[in-house]
Amino acid sequence: MRVKTPPIGGVTVLFAVGVGAAFFASLVIGPADIDAWRIVKGLFGAADETANLVAAGIRLPRALLGVMVGAALGLSGAALQGFLRNPLAEPGLLGVSASAALGAVIALYFGVMALFPLALPVFAVLGAMAAALVIQGLAGRDASMLTLILVGVAVSSFAGSLVALALNLAPNPHAALEIAFWLLGSLTDRSMLHVWLALPFIVAGAGLLLMTGRGLDALSLGEKSAQSMGVDMGRLRMLVVFGTAACVGGSVAVAGVVGFVGLVVPHLLRPLVGHEPARLLPLSALGGALIVLIADIGVRLIPSQGELKLGVLTGIVGAPFFLGLLLKTRSEMR
């Protein structure tokens, strides 16, 4: 089904500009009353010491992580939906994020990270990979939506329970209180260390996922047609599994589980690119970055006792969206 596609360049540029604007807003909005110009100068170490510290040491890593985490989640969602040919596929719903959180929790609370900081994202990526492989095995491609969601629910709750168990067994007596971070995500008070820990994995994962474009396009015509067009399904599967695991693992390791981004973003953007997965991928990365940046500004602006968690906002938007999507696709579920 070919539909007339609007010019892709314009949309991409529009979203890139949007991400740039949200990035800037994320830098200049915050509890400290520092005007935009001082923040900009502070980024280059040219303002007063307080503004330098707030701009470069606190807000810059937060905004960078917003872009990285959002892009990683948007891209993973688009790739999973394309590969599984299932509009409900998403790292959060499928339990990939929760499994990544399990890996990160083990690395952080049991001292592995203290010996070797990279263990945090590495363990998270391994967790995400395990979940991706389990889902592959259990649901497979072309599984009914119901099967896929049920497998996701099972993997998700299993990993979630293990996260809670690990936190309760952790040596630190306050560990169990931190479960909200792992369930709902947050970018509060992250530093450049977190950016450097996540960046290589997200960049590598995004690279792998962006390579899937042509294969996903062919796959949208059906697996047989894709193979007849010379698509190596085994290679495509590996790209999707490893790419998603690296993206989601890197994100969850530093930001916790931020739900629904990978579900909502590709859906909203798909009509803009004429339902072509190859063009949806980069646009979903931009859209994801935009949504997470906006949500992260939102948690700073909504007055609350202590800062809200990021997943609270994405969930408030995402869960009704998910229900709406279920209603729309209900006939296919049976």
Add this chain to the structure above:
Amino acid sequence: MKTGWFVSSLAFAVVLFALTGRPLMAEPLSSAGPQRVVSLSLCADQFVLALTPRERIKGLSVLANSERYSPFAAEAQGLVRHRATAEEVMALDPDLVVAGGYTRRQTVDMLTRLGVPLLSLPPAELGDVPDLIAQVAAAVGNPEGGARLAAAFTSALTRARDRGMVGALYRPGGDLPGPKTVENEVIERAGLTSLAASLGLQAYARVTIEELVVHRPDVLIVDSRHDAGPSLGRQILFHPALRQMSAVHGMADVEMPIRYWLCASPRSTAAISLLTDKLDRLDGQGGRVQ
């Protein structure tokens, strides 16, 4: 599975019998006070350990013997500890349970329903400690010991000269203990102006690194940087911004043990003298004090 079920039913029946078979309330307390004292929480442990003869203490909280969390850890060595569930407490057959501080309300309700003599200590500030000492001393039948301890506590409740410096205790996750907390009062008694109080914060407020940078204290006090194990919240105490604040602005970084001010305790005054001492040394040199 079957045997497991059978054993737990049996255990339940035994507990039921223990509960109903012997009316605890009707037993007259001996003139020397209760003989089987059980404490429910870390904070209650400390009053019980300070005022009760060792052989009468039949149960303490899990953390009672932790050097890190209790200044009475040495006294608690070798005594029975429990996880503060009603079932475990009843199994210790107490004739007095002292609760307070971090206690599950359901457990206290259950023990009350079961008719266990219960002394519940209210949340306390330093000024309430002599009164709490008197209450526990009366309940365990040691009023003279209580009077001595209360007098010693009151005389150790000193206040240092005002240093003209702002201090803040920064905890994992950005917690900043504020007005009406033991920590805040110790900070003020050691001669600092409390950042939490001057910002008008609640008793337990969260302050982000960014807010801390803007309202930079002269002295940053940490008590959880090197504790039982790593945690997400603890990462904030290693945030590069804190190091820069010390390097650039000369913000002093003072490490304190957490045990003296986690509870309003008969030994909380040790926190005042310890912090006063560290700040006195700081006045000369500036910088980091272990």
